[in-house]
Amino acid sequence: MTTIRSLDHLVLTVRDLDATIAFYERLGMRHEEFAPGRHALRFGPQKLNLHVVGHELDPHATQPTPGSADLCFLVDRLDPAELDIELGPVDRQGAAGPLRSVYVRDPDGNLVELSTEAR
Secondary structure, eight states: OOOOOOOOEEEEEESOHHHHHHHHHHTTOEEEEEETTEEEEEETTEEEEEEETTOOOSSOOSSOOTTOOEEEEEOSOOOGGGSOOSEEEEEEEOSSSEEEEEEEEOTTOOEEEEEEEOO
16 A cells, blocks of 8 residues: 655746746745756755746646645744735644744745744
């Protein structure tokens, strides 16, 4: 039986590659071009692969759509002054316990939750 151990990467379909890279680099992710024309944003042992809409790599989701993701990232600290916050800070429940979260939008309108572990 197959057992999932961890998440390696997710794919985001984006309209503007440069704007997306700039947004996530401001959050501390590191851009890399890991093959000609293949871009990712790395953070810790995970990454977000970026596909430009209309130029997705096969195989891909049935309907790759910019702005359809809802992501949560754990951060060491929240600096609300650096962000255009849509909601928060608010208390939430994460996979491993309580979180304190703010919500922002990336350039494609994806909902990005930035959370610190509540102590």
